[in-house]
Amino acid sequence: MSRTVYVTSPIYYVNAAPHIGHAYTSLAADSLVRWHALCGADTFLLTGTDEHGLKIAQAARKAGVTPQAHADRYSKPFRDMCDRLDVAYDDFIRTTQDRHKAVVAEMWRRMKAAGDIYESVYEGWYSVGDEAYFTEDELVDGKAPSGHTVEWVEEPSYFFRLSKYGPKLLAHLDAHPAFVQPQSRSNEVRRFIEQGLNDISISRANFDWGVPIPDAEGHVAYVWLDALTNYISALGGPVGERFARYWPTAAADDVGVEHHAVHLIGKDILRFHAIYWPAFLMSAGLPLPSQVFAHGWWTNEDAKMSKTAGNVIDPFDMADRYGADAFRYFLLREITFGTDGAFSETALRNRINGDLANDYGNLVNRTLGMLMRYRKGVVPARGTSDKEHDAILLAAASQARAGAEQAMGDLAFNQALAAIWGLVSAANKYVDSTAPWKLDKSGDDGRLDEALYNQVEALRVIGILTRPFLPQKADLLLDWLGVDPAERTFEATARWGGMPSGAKVKKGKALFPRIDPPKAAPAAPAPAPAEKKKEAPVSAKAEESGVIEFGDFTKVELRVAKVIAAEAHPNADRLLKLTLDAGEAEPRTVCAGIAAAYAPADLVGRTVALVANLAPRKLRGVMSQGMLLAAGEGADVQLVTVPGDIAPGTRIS
Numbered sequence: 001m002s003r004t005v006y007v008t009s010p011i012y013y014v015n016a017a018p019h020i021g022h023a024y025t026s027l028a029a030d031s032l033v034r035w036h037a038l039c040g041a042d043t044f045l046l047t048g049t050d051e052h053g054l055k056i057a058q059a060a061r062k063a064g065v066t067p068q069a070h071a072d073r074y075s076k077p078f079r080d081m082c083d084r085l086d087v088a089y090d091d092f093i094r095t096t097q098d099r100h101k102a103v104v105a106e107m108w109r110r111m112k113a114a115g116d117i118y119e120s121v122y123e124g125w126y127s128v129g130d131e132a133y134f135t136e137d138e139l140v141d142g143k144a145p146s147g148h149t150v151e152w153v154e155e156p157s158y159f160f161r162l163s164k165y166g167p168k169l170l171a172h173l174d175a176h177p178a179f180v181q182p183q184s185r186s187n188e189v190r191r192f193i194e195q196g197l198n199d200i201s202i203s204r205a206n207f208d209w210g211v212p213i214p215d216a217e218g219h220v221a222y223v224w225l226d227a228l229t230n231y232i233s234a235l236g237g238p239v240g241e242r243f244a245r246y247w248p249t250a251a252a253d254d255v256g257v258e259h260h261a262v263h264l265i266g267k268d269i270l271r272f273h274a275i276y277w278p279a280f281l282m283s284a285g286l287p288l289p290s291q292v293f294a295h296g297w298w299t300n301e302d303a304k305m306s307k308t309a310g311n312v313i314d315p316f317d318m319a320d321r322y323g324a325d326a327f328r329y330f331l332l333r334e335i336t337f338g339t340d341g342a343f344s345e346t347a348l349r350n351r352i353n354g355d356l357a358n359d360y361g362n363l364v365n366r367t368l369g370m371l372m373r374y375r376k377g378v379v380p381a382r383g384t385s386d387k388e389h390d391a392i393l394l395a396a397a398s399q400a401r402a403g404a405e406q407a408m409g410d411l412a413f414n415q416a417l418a419a420i421w422g423l424v425s426a427a428n429k430y431v432d433s434t435a436p437w438k439l440d441k442s443g444d445d446g447r448l449d450e451a452l453y454n455q456v457e458a459l460r461v462i463g464i465l466t467r468p469f470l471p472q473k474a475d476l477l478l479d480w481l482g483v484d485p486a487e488r489t490f491e492a493t494a495r496w497g498g499m500p501s502g503a504k505v506k507k508g509k510a511l512f513p514r515i516d517p518p519k520a521a522p523a524a525p526a527p528a529p530a531e532k533k534k535e536a537p538v539s540a541k542a543e544e545s546g547v548i549e550f551g552d553f554t555k556v557e558l559r560v561a562k563v564i565a566a567e568a569h570p571n572a573d574r575l576l577k578l579t580l581d582a583g584e585a586e587p588r589t590v591c592a593g594i595a596a597a598y599a600p601a602d603l604v605g606r607t608v609a610l611v612a613n614l615a616p617r618k619l620r621g622v623m624s625q626g627m628l629l630a631a632g633e634g635a636d637v638q639l640v641t642v643p644g645d646i647a648p649g650t651r652i653s
């Protein structure tokens, strides 16, 4: 049976710039779709912007522009955010597009034909911030439960017979326990329905920024009827070709295709998606989506994010400073999808330095470094792989695969990542226990081949399994390994031995560079130039004592490097010209004043300490890209060397 998977994010209001919350739902949706695509499903990812309603009309008026100009201005950043975070949507819907408006009108006609729409007068509270109606007893201290202010509205309106759908909705929840997830949200929805549903107003007559209603002059569709319809208007409406392809069919799937449609939302808009939307669809005679999954809420540290508080976390800034993949990884790994989370940059840096740089990045660096060193980058023959350590690694690979698959079925992104990291950690342990450097020394070539093969094979599996979450870095790694794009599938991880022997791998710069801690903020504002003088004695004293701050030390980037080649400097007797592997894409040239103490040939293969961020300098006509640490002078000089098998590029601190 083939499978289609349709995943949607909410469509976002065009009244503010995208923030971390919007980024979260969108990148979760993207990872989910990528996962299913990896598993062979025919997928479709939808996102977009919600551009009608009083909230947008008011924001446009405040900005002194037309609502359409306002919508155009604020819709684009949401598309840019997707591009920046590698959210590979298949369609970006805007509710001001004609293709959408036509489907809203079609929904209206269907609901009316079902006898579910009647005319009356709405009298009650309305929250523009939520674009929602509230009864008197729903208000909390005179405001909407969200904290938004409410206004009293009295206007002629069309109503939808939501009350009629309570029993049907409950029956649907009974028959489809996974329809609303997590379970706590499903219980919440059930309780709300059981209290009895009131009919709802679905048109507005006192402003015109919306989809005009067929045969009802002066009325525009209530913005939530308009917005929710996006999920089918992007598929071309109920008779579209895309609709037939991706939307679940009413009858049990009898054509050999299983359709899965999931709406990812934040918990703030649960009621609209889990009650109104299914009721509208039932009324229109259309099948329901398979699932509505409401995730939790991100706060900044422990404070609610808001424009007024000035503590909104900007996804563009995060991607610029930490990389899109790392930001994606953090948001999906740090908290359970469904619970709330407090965002902190310290926690983000810890995840990057721990899970990504130390665990994943270092594994890649060590494995490829050893393959380069011992086998010139050529993948050795597989061998029998029947030793104890091999069995542990192979078992870890199948556990990672199975664990990730199961967790992704439950949208438990963090558990899926934890399962994959189980293999990352097993592979790091495998390197430690097989100790290829010892095998090399003892000349056990057969076992060295086997160990190196298994290491690189583990990278292939890890690279494939991490593609949905780290789309850039995982594919970069798979490019280094030379894995055919057609072979980057979940299925291809079932088989141990996918790396072809004899393939030549490449190795670039560190996959996940470590993030240095932020420089301590100055305790007081920087003094004005005139005042600086007064401070001179203190700095002079520090200078005299030779004491530096820790921050000063961390400015020096010391890295492990391996001497690949050495020769006499063409123009200086005192200098040697060395070629170093510093864990980067290109080797570096460094000139060192050690000619009196070392013959060039003695240096090749040594692991040394490199000052890697020194500005390049020409030394007697040769550009030197760094400096080596050494003790002593003249003929007694000794290079500082690094014992053991530490991969080139590793930071020394």
Ligand code: ME8
Residues within 6 Å of the ligand: 009, 010, 011, 012, 013, 014, 020, 021, 022, 024, 025, 050, 227, 228, 230, 264, 265, 266, 267, 268, 269, 296, 297, 298, 299, 305
């Ligand atoms: O509600 N933490 O749009 P919206 C987690 N247009 N997620 C957050 C978040 C946070 N702090 N802040 C926002 C609307 N989100 C309607 C939707 S759909 C038919 C119409 C995410 O711009 C989360 O997904 O207010 C939430 O549901 C959505 O942004 C609200 O975006």
